[in-house]
Every structure is written in C-alpha cells, then in structure tokens.
Amino acid sequence: MAADTRRESGVSRDSDSGRGSTAGGSAGGAESRSLGPVPLPAASRFRPLLGLLVPAALVVVWHLVVATGIIAAYQLPTPLRVAETLYGMAATGELWGHVAITVQRVVLGAGLGIVVGTVFGTATGLSRTASDLLDPLLQSLKNIPSLAWVPLFLLWFGIGESAKVLLIAVGAFFPVYLNLSTGIAAVDEELLEVAEVYDLGRVESLRRVVFPAALPDLLVGIRGGVGLAWMFVVAAELIAASQGIGFLLSDGRTLARPDIIVGSILLFAFLGNCSDVAVREVRDRVVGR
Amino acid sequence: MSSDADPVLAVDDLRKRYGDTVALDGVDLAVADGEFVAVVGPSGCGKSTLLRVLSGLEAEFAGRVAVDGADVREGGSDAVGMVFQEPRLLDWADVRENVAVGLPADVDPDTPAARERVDDLIETVGLDGFAGSRPDELSGGMAQRVSLARGLAYDPAVLLLDEPFSALDRLTKADQQDHLLDVWDARGTTVVLVTHDVEEAVYLADRVVVLGGQPGRVASVVDVEIDRPRERADPDLVALRREVTDALGR
Numbered sequence: 001m002a003a004d005t006r007r008e009s010g011v012s013r014d015s016d017s018g019r020g021s022t023a024g025g026s027a028g029g030a031e032s033r034s035l036g037p038v039p040l041p042a043a044s045r046f047r048p049l050l051g052l053l054v055p056a057a058l059v060v061v062w063h064l065v066v067a068t069g070i071i072a073a074y075q076l077p078t079p080l081r082v083a084e085t086l087y088g089m090a091a092t093g094e095l096w097g098h099v100a101i102t103v104q105r106v107v108l109g110a111g112l113g114i115v116v117g118t119v120f121g122t123a124t125g126l127s128r129t130a131s132d133l134l135d136p137l138l139q140s141l142k143n144i145p146s147l148a149w150v151p152l153f154l155l156w157f158g159i160g161e162s163a164k165v166l167l168i169a170v171g172a173f174f175p176v177y178l179n180l181s182t183g184i185a186a187v188d189e190e191l192l193e194v195a196e197v198y199d200l201g202r203v204e205s206l207r208r209v210v211f212p213a214a215l216p217d218l219l220v221g222i223r224g225g226v227g228l229a230w231m232f233v234v235a236a237e238l239i240a241a242s243q244g245i246g247f248l249l250s251d252g253r254t255l256a257r258p259d260i261i262v263g264s265i266l267l268f269a270f271l272g273n274c275s276d277v278a279v280r281e282v283r284d285r286v287v288g289r
Numbered sequence: 290m291s292s293d294a295d296p297v298l299a300v301d302d303l304r305k306r307y308g309d310t311v312a313l314d315g316v317d318l319a320v321a322d323g324e325f326v327a328v329v330g331p332s333g334c335g336k337s338t339l340l341r342v343l344s345g346l347e348a349e350f351a352g353r354v355a356v357d358g359a360d361v362r363e364g365g366s367d368a369v370g371m372v373f374q375e376p377r378l379l380d381w382a383d384v385r386e387n388v389a390v391g392l393p394a395d396v397d398p399d400t401p402a403a404r405e406r407v408d409d410l411i412e413t414v415g416l417d418g419f420a421g422s423r424p425d426e427l428s429g430g431m432a433q434r435v436s437l438a439r440g441l442a443y444d445p446a447v448l449l450l451d452e453p454f455s456a457l458d459r460l461t462k463a464d465q466q467d468h469l470l471d472v473w474d475a476r477g478t479t480v481v482l483v484t485h486d487v488e489e490a491v492y493l494a495d496r497v498v499v500l501g502g503q504p505g506r507v508a509s510v511v512d513v514e515i516d517r518p519r520e521r522a523d524p525d526l527v528a529l530r531r532e533v534t535d536a537l538g539r
Binding site: 190191193194195196197198199200201204208209212213215287 | 344345346366367369370371373375377379381382390391393394439443
C-alpha cells in the first residue's frame with residue numbers, strides 16, 4: 001500500500017504547484033463520499049445491469065428445460081414453483097423464523113471469530129515470540145475442513161446454539177487472523193522509523209501508524225471471514241438443527257421437495273451476497289478507495 | 290562538551306560497521322547552534338548511515354555522538370528531527386494529521402494550541418489550503434514539504450535532512466532549496482543536510498563537510514563565507530564548488 005503511494009507520488013513529481021496527475025481519481029473518491037455516487041454518463045448508466053443478463057437468461061433456460069420435460073420436475077422444479085414455495089413460506093411466517101435464526105448464528109459466529117481473530121492477529125503480528133508460538137499451530141488448524149469439526153463440536157457443546165455459533169466463529173477466525181497478522185507484520189519499515197524518530201512511543205505508533213496501515217488487510221480478512229461464516233453455518237445446520245436455512249435444505253431432501261432445496265440455496269446466495277456487499281461498502285468507506 | 294562554541298551536535302570518532310563492512314571510520318563533527326551544515330560525499334560513503342546514527346535509528350556504534358550534551362543512545366536522539374529522502378507520509382491521513390505526527394510526545398495533538406501550531410507550520414511550508422488533502426493528492430515536492438513541516442513540528446535541536454530534494458526535478462529542487470533557506474532563516478533551526486549534490490551543498494550551507502573514502506571519514510571541511518541571499522552563479526560560490534568537488538576527488 002505504501003509502495004503504491006510512493007509510485008504515485010513519483011508520477012506526479014513533475015509539477016510542484018499544480019496537483020499531481022493522480023489527484024483526480026482520489027479526490028473524486030473523497031468527494032463522492034459526501035456527494036453520493038457521481039452520476040454516470042447515460043451510455044454506461046445501465047452497465048451494472050449487464051451482470052443481471054446472464055442470470056436472467058439462465059432462469060429462462062432453467063424454466064424451459066423443466067417445462068419441456070428435459071429435466072424431470074421432481075428433480076428440478078421450475079423457477080416459478082420455487083418462487084411460489086418461498087412466497088408461501090414467507091406468507092405463513094415460517095420462512096422468517098428460519099432466516100432469522102440463520103442470520104443470528106452468522107452474525108454472532110462471525111462477530112466472535114472476527115474479535116478473536118483480531119486479538120490473535122494483532123498479537124502474532126506485533127510479537128515475534130507470539131508468532132513463533134502460535135502461528136505454526138494456527139496455520140495447520142486452518143486446513144481442517146469445516147465439516148470435520150462438526151462431530152467434535154456436537155460432542156463438546158451439544159446440539160444447542162453455542163456449538164453452531166462456535167463452529168461459525170472458527171470459520172470466520174482464520175481469514176481475519178491470517179490477513180491481520182500478515183498485514184501488521186508487513187507494515188512499512190520506513191513508517192516505523194518515522195514513528196521512532198518522532199518518539200511516538202509504543203501505544204501511539206500502534207494507534208497512528210501500525211493499525212491504520214494494517215486496516216485494509218483486516219477488512220480483507222473480515223470479508224473472507226464473513227464468507228466462510230456462511231459456509232460453516234450450512235455445515236452446522238445441515239447436521240444438527242431444527243431451524244435455519246440449512247435445516248430447510250436437509251428437510252427439503254427428507255420430504256423430497258426440490259423446490260424447498262433450491263429455494264434454500266437461493267436464500268443462502270442472496271443473504272451471502274448481501275453481507276458481502278455490506279462488508280465491501282464498509283471497507284470502501286473506511287479505506288476510502 | 291567541547292569548549293568555546295558549545296556545539297548542539299557533537300560527533301567524536303564515530304565508527305559504525307555493518308557486519309564486516311565498515312561504513313564510518315572515525316568521523317568527527319561539531320555543529321553550532323543555528324548552523325547550517327551540509328555533508329556531501331559519493332554514494333556509499335556512509336552519509337545516510339551518519340544521519341541514521343544521529344537520529345537514533347542505529348543504536349550500535351563506537352565513539353561518541355551527543356545532541357545538546359546527551360548521548361543519542363540515551364535520549365539525545367529525542368532532540369533530533371529527520372526529513373527522509375522519501376516523504377514517508379501516512380497515506381491514509383491528511384496533511385494536518387501527518388504534520389501532527391511530528392509534534393513532541395508531550396503535546397496533545399487534539400488541543401486547539403496544537404492544531405494552531407500544525408496549521409502555522411503548514412502555512413510556513415507554503416501548503417495553505419492543503420491541510421485536508423491526502424498525500425496521494427500532492428505532488429512530490431509538496432509531499433516533501435509536508436515531511437519538512439513534520440520535522441519542524443518536532444521543534445528539534447537539530448533537524449536532519451537526508452537528500453530531501455534528490456528525487457525532484459531541477460526547477461522544483463531550486464524552489465525547495467530557497468524555501469528551506471527561508472524556513473531555516475525564520476526559525477533558526479540547526480540543520481544538517483546530507484546530499485550528493487555539490488551545488489546544493491555550497492549554495493545552502495555555512496559549512497560543507499566532505500566525507501570521502503570507503504570506509505567513510507571526513508576528507509575535508511569547506512567554509513562557505515558568502516552572505517545570503519546567494520547567487521547560484523556567484524564566482525566565489527563556483528570556486529568553492531570546485532574546491533568541494535576536488536576534495537571529493539573528482
């Protein structure tokens with residue numbers, strides 16, 4: 001990150017009184033925060049909608065292959081059928097209970113994982129000793145697949161909420177830990193020298209130099225952690241739950257209701273996307289680019 | 290402390306090695322209060338090493354280095370500010386916040402007095418109106434002036450400058466040099482400037498210390514007794530420039 005800045009300032013060194021050639025981009029970024037998105041030129045206004053084109057076409061193809069009997073309806077329901085099922089469950093209120101409990105698990109689990117990951121990442125990033133002690137263990141634990149934890153967590157914590165939340169926390173922990181630890185350890189030596197020359201002291205150099213410098217890495221880690229939280233919630237709910245979208249999935253299989261299965265998958269896709277967009281939005285606001 | 294002038298910065302028989310490589314081999318230097326000293330030398334002669342020792346970034350060395358009478362390994366470096374070769378700004382922070390990094394530890398940057406001090410410095414280095422800008426919105430010369438303001442905010446007994454203008458184009462460089470002279474003249478800060486640019490050294494400094502050889506030691510000292518403002522084309526200045534160049538063995 002710091003390297004980027006140096007490169008950019010190199011580009012703009014030719015004029016001193018005028019603004020550098022890179023000023024436009026970043027200044028625009030700063031302004032758009034207060035003024036809202038800059039209106040796009042008419043031609044490219046609909047460009048983001050291009051991304052909807054292929055999914056829309058897929059839905060049409062999906063409908064056609066089922067309607068024409070190429071794929072049997074008991075294996076794959078039509079899109080409309082899925083929508084009807086979801087709507088029906090929403091209307092009776094059944095759906096909201098499942099969605100709410102899943103979202104609650106993800107929020108609690110991801111939150112816990114992020115907090116613990118931040119603590120460990122900070123410790124190992126700052127202290128060589130902590131890193132030598134903990135990093136080899138954590139690096140190998142991260143390779144354990146999510147499903148492998150499930151039986152152990154059930155054994156330890158029962159089938160209650162805590163087992164699920166903890167499992168999700170494990171998933172969210174690793175990306176946060178890995179990114180933050182690396183980010184803190186990689187803070188530009190040149191900036192640390194500045195902090196030393198100006199006697200910022202340990203606490204102040206952490207607050208004013210190290211943490212802000214590692215913030216983008218933390219946010220990358222949080223984004224990955226939230227993504228993994230959704231993976232782990234499925235693992236937890238598929239196997240041991242009486243509520244939640246993952247439970248809906250396995251319930252759909254038991255009841256031979258492909259419309260419920262596909263509907264649950266779409267719900268996961270939608271909610272996962274929402275959380276990713278939210279985290280990205282936070283990152284863009286905080287990092288400002 | 291040495292006798293009559295009571296130097297702000299005293300270097301006696303400084304020797305510094307990196308592993309088997311001797312970077313500095315017996316450097317002596319005394320800088321008086323308010324003096325502007327330039328240190329020149331070919332690359333690899335240990336110029337930057339000298340500044341790193343003076344600023345307390347290198348704790349391992351032999352000899353004696355004191356600022357205001359205090360050894361740089363025992364708090365003497367606290368009285369030293371440094372402008373690095375690169376601006377080394379916090380790219381997520383605005384100009385005001387970057388300058389505030391230089392405020393001494395006992396000054397709370399959030400007080401109105403501290404803010405005023407920072408704003409004054411931003412004005413001093415000619416960046417009024419850019420207090421809220423971020424480093425990537427500034428040109429190289431402007432960023433280097435933020436770095437200078439940060440050094441001045443520290444209110445150091447000695448301000449060290451490590452080739453601060455070497456990355457700038459010729460015209461910008463000349464402007465920045467004059468600007469540094471103005472600031473130095475207005476504030477009376479003691480300055481040690483390291484440079485490989487002989488013209489710059491002779492134009493700016495009261496005294497030019499020529500480091501030479503490998504390992505580095507003081508090859509010669511050239512006094513520049515020419516009143517300011519100086520003319521870059523002044524024949525006396527040109528003659529001194531030749532003298533320094535000769536001392537460099539070129």
